[in-house]
Amino acid sequence: MLRRRLLTVAVTAVVGLGAAACGAGGDSGEQSTGPVKLRFLSLAWQKESLQANKDLVAKWNAEHPDIQVEYVQGDWNSVHDQLLTSFEGGDAPDVFQYESAAIGEFSKQGYLADLSGLLPADFKGQISQGVWDTVTHDGKITGIPFLLESQVVIANKKLLDAAGVAVPPADGGWTWDEFQANAAKLTKPGQYGVAWALKSPTNRVMNLALNYDGKFFYTDGGKTQVRVGDAEKQVPQRIHDMIYNAKSASPDALGMSGADTLPGFFAGKYAMLPGSVSLRQQMVEQAPAGFDWVTLPPMKGSSANQAANPQTLSVSADSKAQKQAMQFLEFFLNPANMATLAKGDWLVPTGTKANEELVKLTGGKQGWDVAADSAADLTIAPFQTVDGYPEWKTKYATPALQQYFANKITIDQLGTQLVDGGKQVLK
Secondary structure, eight states: OHHHHHSOOOSOOOOOTTSSOTTTSSSHHHHHHSOEEEEEEEOOOSHHHHHHHHHHHHHHHHHOTTEEEEEEEOOTTTHHHHHHHHHHHTOOOSEEEEEHHHHHHHHHTTOBOOOTTTSOHHHHTTSOHHHHGGGEETTEEOOEEEEEOOEEEEEEHHHHHHHTOOOOOTTOOOBHHHHHHHHHHTOBTTBEEEOOOOSSOHHHHHHHGGGGTOOSEEEETTEEEEOOOHHHHHHHHHHHHHHHTSOOBOGGGGGOOTGGGHHHHHTTSEEEEEEETTHHHHHHHHSOTTOOEEEEOOOBSSSOOEEOOOEEEEEBTTOSOHHHHHHHHHHHTSHHHHHHHHHHHTOEESSHHHHHHHHHHHTTGGGHHHHHHHGGGEEOOGGGGOTTHHHHIIIIIHHHHHHHHTTSSOHHHHHHHHHHHHHHHOO
16 A cells, blocks of 8 residues: 555565566476475565464464465565566466455456456455455456555544533444534634644545545546536545645644644644544554554435545465465465454454454454454546546646635635646546
């Protein structure tokens, strides 16, 4: 996921991708006389997640002497180029971790195995169709989605109590109207109701726009274009209104990342922080002693839908042991194991039973009940299937949104810039 790419990861770069032919551990004769050997490229980087990955591989190897898995450590910052090189060289790992937004390119080039016929029905049924859609290309399932990152709200419980704002249940988030009204209640001299960290606003707007069925990208007759109607304007306009009309959102947070807002949040300058569900980790690790924080569920417009860009596990098309690779993945991602992996990364498991296991494992504390419940509203968004999206985002959407949130252009001018940018990129 994006947050991993922006982190300086203190792990070893991808190594050993060319050590052996896929699934063979050597020539065909060696495979026929010894165990099947699989190479698994993991991008785990957090201490707990690293340990969980290595422990699961060790457990599998101890229980399956005929199918042995070699753990290979990867790096989110360099994995794309490493994988591309290994695919082109014919020595890719049998199984590898990545994300749904990135594997489409490899899928179109024929580098990934179609898992459609290998997935057990009960395994597949644990994950919603909207999430499977993020890894389905030309009718082929080329990845297993297993970890999700939803957008929630972290709040200062003491400030909520003082303002008489009740914490909603895990399965009953506020509407946007309620969120805006409560942000106003939480605003007073020296204290803003909310800090929107909008240094990189495009992905957040694209994600939350699904609350109002805002798609931005529309395809008719094989041609895709950008449209900005009432549905697309809802989220940016509401954020803008909070900053400049209600004055319940801090203008100082506009150029901040999520981490930049934490000192002000801990000091009581902001009562609420909309952000990634993974922000809870920083609350646990960095909040001052006695600081009482809570996780609020995702907000609702006409729905609570958000875009899903799950982390994935794929099998290389060149692997000579695809069935055995699927057997390993079915074990690696069983409900208990998927819950353990999600806990280690502070993310959301895709599987319904894994979510139940996660809540049991954590007692629902530290916002895990909210995190688990949020998985139901994550689905594919149109921007995730548009080849020109990265260029449109960088050249047009981000600068335009930054101008709008800085109150330098109107909502209609924002729409015009986004549409014109689409014309340039989606020719």
